Amino acid sequence: MVALDLSAGQLRHARTLSASSGVAVPLVQADATRLPLADASVDTACSAFGAIPFVADSAAVMREVARVLRPGGRWVFSTTHPMIWSFPDHPGKEGLTVVRSYFDRRAYVERDWAGRTTYAETHRTLGDRVRELVAADLRLLDLVEPEWPAGHDRIWGQWGPVRGRFFPSTAIFVTDKPAGSA
Known part of the structure; x- marks a missing residue:
């Protein structure tokens, strides 16, 4: 590991x-776009809200992971579900009104008092992610969109039971490098 x-x-x-x-x-x-690992040297790669949402060229990450995976190897990663970018960052009813197009691919950026970027997260649609995987010769095995747990009433950041009942906050992609791939 x-x-x-x-x-x-x-x-x-x-x-x-x-x-x-x-x-x-x-x-x-x-850098996730330049992994210091040998070709076909990895059995399993995973990223839990790691590089994928924060890299401007996430397709480059997919290609790089495909390069280091052995045939039959797994690549599992999670991102913020792209649907949430359409809604305001609020856990209550205020967070249920669409304010931005799902297809608006501009990054979400936070800046400090001097205008310097302190946080940036890219936006891709589900289709964009699937096309990145296919272009990297990876196979999508599953797309998990976890539902809000029944009875869970705690608020975490912009997520809570009000929004959680209507749409997922997370997308988990389960992929592999097909056996026989170079």
């Missing part, structure tokens, strides 16, 4: 967790 992140800060947190748990995991600082 190897853990990769672009952020030195995230890797510092990982080192702290590794030390406190006693589980040693090799940590590598790397």
Whole structure:
């Protein structure tokens, strides 16, 4: 197992967790579009809200993961469900009114007082993601859109039971590199 992140800060947190748990995991600082791994050297790759939403050229990430996966290898990643970009960032009824086109692919950007970007998340439709996977010669096995759990009434950020009953906040793509692929 190897853990990769672009952020030195995230890797510092990982080192702290590794030390406190006693589980040693090799940590590598790397860009997801240029993985420092050999071709066909990985059995399973995963990203839980990692690079995919934050990389302007996520198709490059798909190609790079396909390069390092062995034939038959799995690539599973989660992103913010693209549908949520159409709605305001609010967990209540105010978050149920469409304010932006689902097809508006401009990035969501937050800036500090000086106008510097402090957070940016790209937007792709479900179709865009599927086309990225197909172009990278990956096969989509499943697209999981988790439903809000029955009885769960806690609010987390812009998500809560009001919005959660109507549409998913997360999209999980389960893919593989077909056996016999180069």
